[in-house]
Amino acid sequence: GNSVTQMEGPVTLSEEAFLTINCTYTATGYPSLFWYVQYPGEGLQLLLKATKADDKGSNKGFEATYRKETTSFHLEKGSVQVSDSAVYFCALLEGGGTSYGKLTFGQGTILTVHP
Amino acid sequence: GAVVSQHPSRVICKSGTSVKIECRSLDFQATTMFWYRQFPKQSLMLMATSNEGSKATYEQGVEKDKFLINHASLTLSTLTVTSAHPEDSSFYICSADRPPLNYGYTFGSGTRLTVV
Numbered sequence: 001g002n003s004v005t006q007m008e009g010p011v012t013l014s015e016e017a018f019l020t021i022n023c024t025y026t027a028t029g030y031p032s033l034f035w036y037v038q039y040p041g042e043g044l045q046l047l048l049k050a051t052k053a054d055d056k057g058s059n060k061g062f063e064a065t066y067r068k069e070t071t072s073f074h075l076e077k078g079s080v081q082v083s084d085s086a087v088y089f090c091a092l093l094e095g096g097g098t099s100y101g102k103l104t105f106g107q108g109t110i111l112t113v114h115p
Numbered sequence: 116g117a118v119v120s121q122h123p124s125r126v127i128c129k130s131g132t133s134v135k136i137e138c139r140s141l142d143f144q145a146t147t148m149f150w151y152r153q154f155p156k157q158s159l160m161l162m163a164t165s166n167e168g169s170k171a172t173y174e175q176g177v178e179k180d181k182f183l184i185n186h187a188s189l190t191l192s193t194l195t196v197t198s199a200h201p202e203d204s205s206f207y208i209c210s211a212d213r214p215p216l217n218y219g220y221t222f223g224s225g226t227r228l229t230v231v
Contacts, residue, residue, distance in 0.1 A: 043222040
């Protein structure tokens with residue numbers, strides 16, 4: 001079956017530091033990949049996505065590249081801000097088969113950015 | 116665009132009562148909606164897939180009779196927690212599909228249920 005593995009947190013950084021949150025996946029087909037962000041007490045917001053190999057998703061300074069050869073979709077940001085403190089979820093969406101339409105989430109990584 | 120409204124955001128109920136949570140797609144039609152449960156500091160667990168006009172499909176281990184799902188229209192799905200108990204206390208989140216499929220889903224803001 002499909003699975004998503006994220007680096008364990010929590011991750012604590014100082015403002016303007018470089019961020020990497022690792023994400024690897026296992027899928028039977030050709031999934032689309034996503035990063036979602038969840039702020040305290042809220043639902044999930046789509047941060048960025050990539051639908052095929054070598055695609056790069058980007059938004060608000062965050063980037064992630066769909067690497068089929070390493071089955072990875074690592075999230076990066078060059079300079080984090082305090083407002084980036086949240087929980088980040090990597091997810092995959094299977095485009096076919098029995099898991100069609102279902103999002104599979106990683107376990108989430110808590111990011112805390114200090115001034 | 117692509118807004119999903121979830122209501123209520125917080126609810127406290129007594130043990131044994133039922134609670135209804137609504138999920139509405141405000142500016143698009145959603146043939147499929149999903150219901151998740153999230154425990155503190157954990158990931159989202161898919162509970163069920165709700166299809167407009169048909170019965171919901173529940174994930175293994177989720178009690179159909181406890182978590183009643185109704186998807187009566189293309190813009191509304193409801194989750195009713197029946198005979199709630201303290202162990203049902205959790206954060207419930209809905210999401211709706213917005214074509215094309217690989218767009219990813221739009222999530223509601225979640226409902227914090229506390230059963231006392």
